[in-house]
Amino acid sequence: MALLEVKNLGIEFPMRREVLRALQGVSFSLDAGERLGIVGESGAGKSIAAFAIINLLSKPGRINAGEILFEGRDLTVLDDNAMRDIRGNRISMIFQDPMMTLNPVLTIETQMIEVLKAHREISDNDARKIAVEKLREVAIPSPEDRLKSYPHELSGGQRQRVVIATALLTNPSIIIADEPSTALDVTIQAGIMALMLNLCKSHDMGLILITHDLAVVSQVTERVVVMYAGRVVEEGPTADIVTHPKHPYTRGLIAALPQEGTAGKRLNQIPGSMPTLDAIPDGCAFHPRCPHADDVCRASVPEIVKVGNQFSRCVKATELAEENSL
Amino acid sequence: MSGPLVETRDVEKRFDLGGYFWQQDKPVVRALNGVSIAIEKGESFCLVGESGCGKSTLARCIMGLLDLSEGEVFYKGEQIDRLSAKAMMPYRRRMQMIFQNPYASLNPRMTIQKTLEEPLRFHFPEMKNGEVRDKVEEVMTSVGNDPAWGTRYPHEFSGGQRQRISIARALMVDPDFVVADEPISALDVSIQAQVLNVMMDARDSRDLTYLFITHDLSVVRHFGTRVGVMYLGALCELAQTKTLFDTPRHPYTQVLLNAIPKLSTTELIHTPMMGEVPTAIKLPSGCVFHPRCPYANERCSREVPAGTTLDDGTVVACHAVEENRI
Numbered sequence: 001m002a003l004l005e006v007k008n009l010g011i012e013f014p015m016r017r018e019v020l021r022a023l024q025g026v027s028f029s030l031d032a033g034e035r036l037g038i039v040g041e042s043g044a045g046k047s048i049a050a051f052a053i054i055n056l057l058s059k060p061g062r063i064n065a066g067e068i069l070f071e072g073r074d075l076t077v078l079d080d081n082a083m084r085d086i087r088g089n090r091i092s093m094i095f096q097d098p099m100m101t102l103n104p105v106l107t108i109e110t111q112m113i114e115v116l117k118a119h120r121e122i123s124d125n126d127a128r129k130i131a132v133e134k135l136r137e138v139a140i141p142s143p144e145d146r147l148k149s150y151p152h153e154l155s156g157g158q159r160q161r162v163v164i165a166t167a168l169l170t171n172p173s174i175i176i177a178d179e180p181s182t183a184l185d186v187t188i189q190a191g192i193m194a195l196m197l198n199l200c201k202s203h204d205m206g207l208i209l210i211t212h213d214l215a216v217v218s219q220v221t222e223r224v225v226v227m228y229a230g231r232v233v234e235e236g237p238t239a240d241i242v243t244h245p246k247h248p249y250t251r252g253l254i255a256a257l258p259q260e261g262t263a264g265k266r267l268n269q270i271p272g273s274m275p276t277l278d279a280i281p282d283g284c285a286f287h288p289r290c291p292h293a294d295d296v297c298r299a300s301v302p303e304i305v306k307v308g309n310q311f312s313r314c315v316k317a318t319e320l321a322e323e324n325s326l
Numbered sequence: 327m328s329g330p331l332v333e334t335r336d337v338e339k340r341f342d343l344g345g346y347f348w349q350q351d352k353p354v355v356r357a358l359n360g361v362s363i364a365i366e367k368g369e370s371f372c373l374v375g376e377s378g379c380g381k382s383t384l385a386r387c388i389m390g391l392l393d394l395s396e397g398e399v400f401y402k403g404e405q406i407d408r409l410s411a412k413a414m415m416p417y418r419r420r421m422q423m424i425f426q427n428p429y430a431s432l433n434p435r436m437t438i439q440k441t442l443e444e445p446l447r448f449h450f451p452e453m454k455n456g457e458v459r460d461k462v463e464e465v466m467t468s469v470g471n472d473p474a475w476g477t478r479y480p481h482e483f484s485g486g487q488r489q490r491i492s493i494a495r496a497l498m499v500d501p502d503f504v505v506a507d508e509p510i511s512a513l514d515v516s517i518q519a520q521v522l523n524v525m526m527d528a529r530d531s532r533d534l535t536y537l538f539i540t541h542d543l544s545v546v547r548h549f550g551t552r553v554g555v556m557y558l559g560a561l562c563e564l565a566q567t568k569t570l571f572d573t574p575r576h577p578y579t580q581v582l583l584n585a586i587p588k589l590s591t592t593e594l595i596h597t598p599m600m601g602e603v604p605t606a607i608k609l610p611s612g613c614v615f616h617p618r619c620p621y622a623n624e625r626c627s628r629e630v631p632a633g634t635t636l637d638d639g640t641v642v643a644c645h646a647v648e649e650n651r652i
């Protein structure tokens with residue numbers, strides 16, 4: 001049985017005039033110790049999927065379909081108390097914005113000790129020791145001194161490393177990291193990603209890495225879910241997806257990456273942009289931006305089908321797979 | 327106009343980290359240690375470097391948001407670092423800033439329309455309502471945003487959408503100089519390309535000069551005219567963009583270029599830089615990079631390297647380069 005199984009999840013935002021559908025039929029799973037990447041453009045619904053798992057959807061968002069099974073228990077029907085026991089303890093989350101985790105008026109020390117005390121019986125002194133150890137693991141210089149700092153006294157990158165250290169305090173079985181390293185410089189990012197990779201392996205900790213950086217995903221995760229306009233459009237082993245992407249959207253994303261030899265040239269950008277929720281196109285939501293789109297694509301939402309080692313939500317999946325082009 | 331648009335001369339910035347008044351050595355963060363840059367009109371000057379190296383601090387010193395400890399800042403030859411709030415007003419309009427964090431930089435309780443109107447009403451109180459609305463629409467359209475977003479609130483938008491709103495807000499008052507502090511690091515590849523295009527179009531059509539702060543070197547390659555590489559509050563290399571990528575001279579620049587994540591089918595292998603993660607509280611003697619530098623010798627640990635100008639115009643602060651050892 002998978003450690004975490006998201007089944008057919010639907011999320012909606014009832015607005016004054018209409019109901020916006022943020023996620024539709026989203027399914028994926030995570031085994032113990034497995035590292036899964038969720039990629040897709042801004043607005044694809046990656047963060048919303050993550051927030052739903054830990055029951056932190058922003059108002060008026062609500063789950064309208066599906067299940068989220070953690071160790072077989074459905075998180076969508078847990079009461080607040082039971083959920084608090086899981087969130088920040090068994091499942092930790094690292095947000096895109098470090099200030100969503102850090103309280104600006106409390107020292108790092110107070111905040112880290114608070115997290116530990118919320119979930120277990122522990123003395124301040126022991127909690128402080130764990131905090132220092134975790135800060136050292138994420139390469140915060142002079143951790144003892146830094147405990148006394150307030151968040152605003154740290155640089156953006158240092159703040160995010162404090163957040164990561166805080167997420168590790170309770171040795172969770174899943175870490176959900178939403179763009180954990182986008183605010184970090186490359187040398188630190190490489191270090192943090194290597195650190196998370198090693199932590200996952202040594203503690204058998206599962207990782208859901210949400211990012212738009214396919215390069216990072218390719219170096220850290222074992223499987224990838226590609227999202228577009230609130231749906232999963234491609235899913236499969238990371239190595240297969242980066243070398244033989246099947247869905248035209250994934251192909252576009254990979255072609256847009258700056259790589260060796262693109263210096264000075266313009267990057268290929270996918271034309272247009274991710275639709276907003278009030279304007280999700282009928283049929284395949286990607287069709288207005290897709291070079292292969294025709295009437296069939298516009299008619300109905302494609303099923304997700306198996307092609308090779310992965311799954312693709314594209315009516316032309318099989319056909320495109322036969323072409324040898326990237 | 328002769329001379330640079332914006333210039334810093336030997337800017338130093340220290341932050342006192344509290345401590346007790348009877349303490350002999352109160353902890354001091356030496357965030358900037360003599361940084362001189364000159365940005366010509368029409369340039370897209372990029373600043374890169376590790377988290378905490380002082381990029382944002384330098385930007386805030388230039389913008390008059392922080393008092394300098396030492397040194398001077400000039401705008402079109404006028405010294406602006408010691409101006410009263412009133413005397414600074416005209417410069418506040420001509421110099422705008424786009425922040426690192428698209429989540430914190432927009433007021434959550436203000437509609438997009440209000441957010442965009444605010445700087446206009448502040449700097450041009452005599453403007454008529456109709457003119458204000460027209461200006462908002464013009465700017466929103468020019469950065470590829472739907473003016474109909476005006477009635478909505480920031481939390482209804484994804485990161486990329488919010489950052490395009492932040493860009494629009496900065497452009498509202500027709501600035502000459504825009505400091506963009508990590509404006510695209512939270513965005514997806516294909517959206518990054520679009521936002522970069524928006525910024526480049528604005529540069530051409532509105533005659534802008536940019537100071538662009540980023541840790542993403544692949545972005546610098548596409549956007550920058552010149553690049554300054556910072557390490558621990560000091561400038562270690564300053565070069566034309568192409569020159570920097572073709573022939574990185576400073577050992578730290580070489581490390582940075584190597585750490586760029588690449589699309590791959592193998593797991594991340596990370597060779598951490600040797601030495602301790604540096605801290606701006608206990609600044610290393612001599613060249614601040616020497617504890618981590620494979621080329622360091624005794625002189626490096628003793629003497630702060632001055633900038634050497636090479637034949638191609640590149641300025642490098644490294645004894646090994648000066649001594650022709652690398």
Ligand SMILES: Nc1ncnc2c1ncn2[C@@H]1O[C@H](COP(=O)(O)OP(=O)(O)OP(=O)(O)O)[C@@H](O)[C@H]1O
Nearest residue numbers: 013042043044045046047048277482483484485486
């Ligand atoms: N409270 C809300 N009300 C209405 N729409 C919302 C709300 N929160 C998010 N959305 C919309 O839901 C969609 C998905 O948002 P989400 O934040 O999950 O995107 P994302 O994939 O994480 O993007 P990014 O990479 O920019 O973080 C977006 O179109 C966004 O505008």
Ligand SMILES: Nc1ncnc2c1ncn2[C@@H]1O[C@H](COP(=O)(O)OP(=O)(O)OP(=O)(O)O)[C@@H](O)[C@H]1O
Nearest residue numbers: 153154155156157341357377378379380381382383
């Ligand atoms: N208000 C402050 N009080 C004390 N120290 C500060 C303050 N602001 C910044 N610092 C320190 O100054 C140094 C430079 O910080 P700065 O924010 O300029 O870094 P940065 O290069 O922008 O980093 P990042 O890439 O992480 O944003 C850091 O060591 C930081 O901790």
Ligand code: SF4
Nearest residue numbers: 613619626644645646
């Ligand atoms: S000056 Fe010396 S220590 Fe500093 S980077 Fe150059 S060789 Fe290395």
Ligand SMILES: [Mg+2]
Nearest residue numbers: 046047096178
């Ligand atoms: Mg997100």
Ligand SMILES: [Mg+2]
Nearest residue numbers: 156381382426
């Ligand atoms: Mg910064």
